[in-house]
Amino acid sequence: MxxxxxxxxxxxxxxxxxxxxxxxxxxxxxxxxxxxxxxxxxxxxxxxxxxxxxxxxxxxxxxxxxxxxxxxxxxxxxxxxxxxxxxxxxxxxxxxxxxxxxxxxxxxxxxxxxxxxxxxxxxxxxxxxxxxxxxxxxxxxxxxxxxxxxxxxxxxxxxxxxxxxxxxxxxxxxxxxxxxxxxxxxxxxxxxxxxxxxxxxxxxxxxxxxxxxxxxxxxxxxxxxxxxxRGLQDELPIRSPSRPLPHYDVAAAVIWREGKILIAQRPPSGLLGGLWEFPGGKRLADESLKDCAAREVREELLIEIEVGPLLARIDHAYTHFRITLHAFTCRYEGGEPRAIGCTAWRWVRPEKLDQYAFPAANRRIIDQLRQCETGPADQAWMPDRIGQE
Ligand code: SF4
CATH class of the missing domain: 1.10.340.30 (Hypothetical protein; domain 2)
Structure with a gap:
């Protein structure tokens, strides 16, 4: 049958x-x-x-x-x-x-x-x-x-x-x-x-x-x-209507000191756990993106920075939300870094960044960083690296 x-x-x-x-x-x-x-x-x-x-x-x-x-x-x-x-x-x-x-x-x-x-x-x-x-x-x-x-x-x-x-x-x-x-x-x-x-x-x-x-x-x-x-092959399986993903603005700081950049390792569990990133975080209501970058770095590493020009703006989607990541070129101002909101931190020469595992959105910041290396836009913010301080 x-x-x-x-x-x-x-x-x-x-x-x-x-x-x-x-x-x-x-x-x-x-x-x-x-x-x-x-x-x-x-x-x-x-x-x-x-x-x-x-x-x-x-x-x-x-x-x-x-x-x-x-x-x-x-x-x-x-x-x-x-x-x-x-x-x-x-x-x-x-x-x-x-x-x-x-x-x-x-x-x-x-x-x-x-x-x-x-x-x-x-x-x-x-x-x-x-x-x-x-x-x-x-x-x-x-x-x-x-x-x-x-x-x-x-x-x-x-x-x-x-x-x-x-x-x-x-x-x-x-x-x-x-x-x-x-x-x-x-x-x-x-x-x-x-x-x-x-x-x-x-x-x-x-x-x-x-x-x-x-x-x-x-x-x-x-x-x-x-x-x-029954002519249902395009209708099945039934899917619940998906809700629009929430969106967040996130600021990240690319902090320079003596030709090196500060990177931080995320806590071992949770989203992107154990990966390295440029320190930063989610913008609070009524906060400017630059203030957000400075606050996040202070909370995460206990150091002060001067936030300079925008280096990259990156849209990225995760499973349950979307972000726009605003990365700023920053200058180290003072304080000895301490791993308060992260697992570890390192000052790393730009050419050594590839030795660390970064999330996809941060990887795009590195790509942008490399494109800018020969450009004039951020030179005032990278004096140690190009020998102009
Ligand atoms: S199982 Fe899938 S591909 Fe096969 S007949 Fe049914 S709908 Fe078509």
Whole structure:
């Protein structure tokens, strides 16, 4: 019986594993054997290399991960090598990929796996979920792809494909929506082949069942897909209307002293934790941007500065808010820096800035700084470096 007839069945029956589910799975796996993406983490059985890939792939496109993955493994080839490295080194290797909590968690994970587990990951979901950075998806990916257990691994691609295949109308971001997706995934999971099945679902979502304009005629499930039958493929999955992101003005100080620039390291946890930056922060109501820069530097490092001309204005979006970062060229006035609102500070020559991991918006300040090095605009503010004081 073709699975198209599922459209008339109650949802609880649709989501029950059975012969139709096995046929669907068979079609997907046959499609995958001909069309799978050639990705480096699929050619290894090393759990460490697979876990690194899963951490990187969380929230990041495959094309971006490909630019980092091999280099990261060369730099940190094992749990032990990663555990022995400093967080600064790990963040530097992660610089530009964003979502730095993943790098911090991977580093913590390496230290935990290297110690009580002696380089071996635990094989139960409960023990995995108790480790840093391992949520439901990553636990499912590790259990199915590393240990061959019959566990689904549900990422954004999988949510989209299953929402459409079963025409699920609950928002997959809600508890009922997540439960439906999980039930749908389990109903299709072929015993003993969960790792391959999970990757096949991800590839179908990435290559065919794309967020916009899915290529249904090329889909192995085109005859079975309820969204396709109902013309809902562009409407599903249901998304809650997104609220506009709040916007903040942020001032940053590029402080010069004797040819060096002051940089500060952010606290180890929280947004961009452990990265280096030009000190600064969010503007208060009724505060000028220059006053904001001077106040933030005073609060963060207990030094006084003179705030000079604007060096760069950068718009940047984070997941939950947007900022405009106003970077000023500043001159050190007095006080011995102390790490009050930061973890550490350094006076660094401009050519050495690349040795530190900076967030993307600060990296653009450095680009601007380099463009200005030969220009006249800020020379009065860089006397030590150009020998004119
Ligand atoms: S038929 Fe179209 S909407 Fe349905 S799963 Fe395939 S690509 Fe997605």
């Amino acid at each position: 073709p699975c198209a007839s599922w459209g008339g069945l109650p949802k609880r029956m649709i989501l029950t594993a059975g012969e139709p589910g096995a046929r669907l799975t068979h079609r997907l796996l046959a499609w995958f054997s001909e069309n799978s993406r050639s990705l480096p983490w699929r050619f290894t059985s090393d759990p460490y290399a697979i876990v690194v890939a899963e951490f990187m792939l969380h929230q990041t496109r495959v094309s971006t991960v490909l630019a980092y993955y091999d280099r990261f493994l060369q730099r940190f080839p094992s749990w032990e090598a990663l555990a022995r490295s400093s967080l600064d080194d790990v963040l530097k290797s992660w610089e530009g990929m964003g979502y730095y909590a993943r790098a911090r968690n991977l580093h913590r994970l390496a230290r935990q796996v290297s110690d009580p587990y002696r380089g071996q990951l635990p094989q139960s979901k409960e023990a995995l979920r108790a480790l840093p950075g391992i949520g439901e998806y990553t636990a499912g990916a590790i259990l199915s792809m590393v240990f061959g257990q019959d566990e689904p691994a549900i990422d954004g691609n999988v949510r989209r494909v299953l929402s459409r295949l079963f025409a699920l109308t609950a928002d997959p971001g809600t508890h009922p929506g997540r439960r439906q997706i999980l039930q749908a995934a389990r109903s299709l999971l072929p015993p003993g082949q969960a790792g391959t099945f999970n990757q096949a679902l991800m590839d179908l979502g990435a290559l065919i069942c794309t967020p916009r304009h899915p290529a249904c005629p090329a889909c192995p499930w085109v005859e079975n897909c309820l969204a396709r039958q």
